[in-house]
Amino acid sequence: MARSESARTALLDAAERLFAESGTAPVSDRRVGEAAGNANHSAVRYHFGGRDGLLRALISRHLDAVLEHRPAKTAKTESVLEDVRSFVMPSMQVLAALPRPSWRARFLGQALHDPAALPLIVELSDDRPDQLRIRRSMVTHLKHLDRTVVAGRTRLITRIITSTAADVEGRAERDGSDPQWLAVGDFLADAIAGMLTAPVTPTGRPVPPHLA
Secondary structure, eight states: OOHHHHHHHHHHHHHHHHHHHHOSTTSOHHHHHHHTTOOOTTHHHHHHSSHHHHHHHHHHHHHHHHHHTSOOOOSOOSOHHHHHHHHHHHHHHHHHHSOSSOOHHHHHHHHHTOTTTHHHHHHHHHTOHHHHHHHHHHHHHTTTSOHHHHHHHHHHHHHHHHHHHHHHHHHHHHHOOOOOHHHHHHHHHHHHHHHHHOOOOOOOOOOOTTTO
């Protein structure tokens, strides 16, 4: 690995750990550089152009790794569960391959609740062809439900996966247990598929705009 690439990776690893532990806002770029063993206090700006670039690189690193585990498929699948598994399991495979302890899931959990990082997650993930294909297939299998219900439920998927994975990762570090990521993925896929296909209570009340 080239020296510049090695320094970049060290910064990403340090930022991922610090952001997982403290959130993204309280951690300065200088602290990231120091944790990475970089004496240049402007290392983050030099390698990533600043905080926005660092966050983009961290999120893209995970999404790119997920894509490597997501085999190319035709647009048509047999069931919602198959769609959900193709969405969930590659993330679990990425987490399972990380050295332990890992901080990836907790970083993503922090980013999901950070007003500065959340738009980047949406921007970087929504336009990915693999994710668009899965969403379109889900919508096709759920066409018997109201479109606003489907939209609201599919918006919950990332939050369910991310929050659960962050909890599992944190618990594994605290007690030294095996996170069993693939088993976590099986559980999540079943639960999410059940949530997506659940019947709608006929109250006549519409889905609130902030959920749809």
